[in-house]
Amino acid sequence: MLLKTRLFGEVSVKDEEVIHFTKPILGFDDCRQYLLIENEAIFPTFWLQSVNDPNLAFPVVSPFSVDENYSINLQTLDLDDIDLKSLDDALVLTLMVVPQTLSSIRTNLRAPIIYNPEKKVAKQLILYDEKYPIHFYVIDDANN
Amino acid sequence: MLILTRKLGESIIIDDNVQISVIEINKNNIKIGVNAPRDLPIYREEVYLKIKEENAQASSSGIIDFVDFASSTLEV
Numbered sequence: 159m160l161l162k163t164r165l166f167g168e169v170s171v172k173d174e175e176v177i178h179f180t181k182p183i184l185g186f187d188d189c190r191q192y193l194l195i196e197n198e199a200i201f202p203t204f205w206l207q208s209v210n211d212p213n214l215a216f217p218v219v220s221p222f223s224v225d226e227n228y229s230i231n232l233q234t235l236d237l238d239d240i241d242l243k244s245l246d247d248a249l250v251l252t253l254m255v256v257p258q259t260l261s262s263i264r265t266n267l268r269a270p271i272i273y274n275p276e277k278k279v280a281k282q283l284i285l286y287d288e289k290y291p292i293h294f295y296v297i298d299d300a301n302n
Numbered sequence: 303m304l305i306l307t308r309k310l311g312e313s314i315i316i317d318d319n320v321q322i323s324v325i326e327i328n329k330n331n332i333k334i335g336v337n338a339p340r341d342l343p344i345y346r347e348e349v350y351l352k353i354k355e356e357n358a359q360a361s362s363s364g365i366i367d368f369v370d371f372a373s374s375t376l377e378v
Binding site for chain 2 (some may be wrong): 256269
């Protein structure tokens with residue numbers, strides 16, 4: 159299948175590369191299937207491109223790469239529906255907001271995407287602990 | 303909206319598996335306890351709305367030209 163995307167032109171979709179979301183990205187209930195796109199020639203480098211809606215894509219980043227103190231503690235029940243035994247086997251990504259004003263580039267550390275790359279299932283999880291900022295600014299020192 | 307009056311310690315039951323109890327009442331806030339299946343997401347409304355809005359903002363992000371990006375990073 160060929161997807162005519164808003165940002166990346168024509169992208170070919172291979173079934174085995176499609177990631178299925180067991181819980182949606184909040185507000186996008188009808189879009190449960192995504193491709194993880196990596197392109198080092200652009201910023202941001204990683205994107206979740208919706209398969210259901212070619213116009214929809216979210217830039218993502220590893221929260222550990224933007225905040226060296228980031229860590230999350232999940233209970234096994236949180237991992238059940240994406241078929242994971244341990245968080246060590248997951249890829250954790252957070253959504254980025256990339257507005258025109260570059261100093262406002264931020265990522266949401268409160269609602270990480272937990273992704274099981276082996277089974278190709280993922281979900282957005284909202285953490286209860288308020289210590290995780292919804293607006294974590296990536297470039298400057300606006301967080302401090 | 304269905305409106306029910308409850309006293310301290312009383313509950314309401316929703317659909318067999320969700321129990322919402324009044325745990326504590328103070329002047330300006332009420333502590334509510336929720337017993338529900340673990341896979342049922344429960345959010346504070348303002349957090350729910352904020353995350354929904356932030357997700358929507360993320361979806362309108364664009365790709366940044368590396369030249370712009372490098373010069374802006376140097377400025378900060």
